Amino acid sequence: MESILKIENIEKYYGNKTNLTKAIDNISFEVQRGEFVAIMGASGSGKTTLLNCISTIDKVTSGHIRVAGEDITKLKGNKLNKFRREELGFIFQDFNLLDTLTAYENIALALSIQNVSASTIExxxxxxxxxxxxxxVLNKYPYQMSGGQKQRVASARALVTSPKLILGDEPTGALDSKSAKMLLERFEALNKELKATILMVTHDAFSASYASRVIFIKDGKIFNEVIRGDSSRKVFFNKIIDVVTILGGELNDAL
Structure with missing residues (x-):
């Protein structure tokens, strides 16, 4: 299988010599093409910092991150912007749609920036x-849409450029349970039918159970991982809960 994401011994420090915090402590793992991987961990575990480094929002202190063979830790300026624009798709908890644009225009914007022709965009x-x-809802503005519709539009914007890697930052966090379930089912279908490669940070075991693998982060290190394999989603959910229990604390605290 082809490795789409390769994390090699990355570390991330914040602060200075007198007050130094190690947010990521020598993490290494790979995500293969067509995988749907969830990352879970307690608040302050380093999972969001990890996603920020992969998404190029933040920079690692040491180590390497390769996306489709490209070492993104070495990219700067216009090359970094081009890579972020063309190879990564982002789905955020708060949608990040432009209120003055319709759903169609919000989605089209990602392609317009790449100078794609109008006929191809359509x-x-x-x-x-x-x-x-x-x-x-393509002709509706964000204020005319439900939360679930807005998140699916945001997902469409991330997918329309056919990125190598789709990154989800708590994509169901602002949704009600029905909308969250619908979105996750769409993610699962996109992953299976289109072989979309998805890496999703989530605090929710239910959301994580839609993934094919879950990586648990604790104190900046990989604590454990569980693989779904041929298990049903219900069985996989219980496996996830078992690890959460080992991590300690109440479910809502640990996630």
Missing amino acids: KRIKQVANQLDIEK
Whole structure:
């Protein structure tokens, strides 16, 4: 299998010599093409810092992060911006849609920046809108949509450029349970049918149970991982809860 994401001995420090915090402590792992991987951990465990480093929002102190063979820790300036724009797709908890643009225009923006032709933009948007069941809201503005619809539009914006890696930062965090379940089912379908490679940080065991593998972070290190394999989602959910229990504390505290 092809490795889409390769994390090699990364460390991340914050602060100065008198007050130094090690947020990531020598983490290494890989994500293969077509995998759906969730990252879980307690608040302050380092999972968000890890995602920020992978998404190029933050920089590692040492180590390497390779996406589709490209060492992103060495990219700077326009090369970094181009890579972020063309190879990574972002799905945020708070949607990050532009209120003055329709759903169609929000999705199209990602392609317009890449100078894609109008006819190709229309074709790609129709395709991704069908996959995420948002055809009926393409001409609506964000204030006219439900939270679930907005998150699916945000997901379409991330997918429409066909990125090598899709990064989700608590993508279901602002959704009600019904909308969250619908979005996760779409993610699962996109992963299985289109072989989309997804890395999702989540505090929620239910959300993580839709992934094919879950990596647990504790105190900046990889604590454990569980692989779904042929297990049902319910069985996998129970495996996730077992690790959470080992991590200690109440479920809501640990996640």
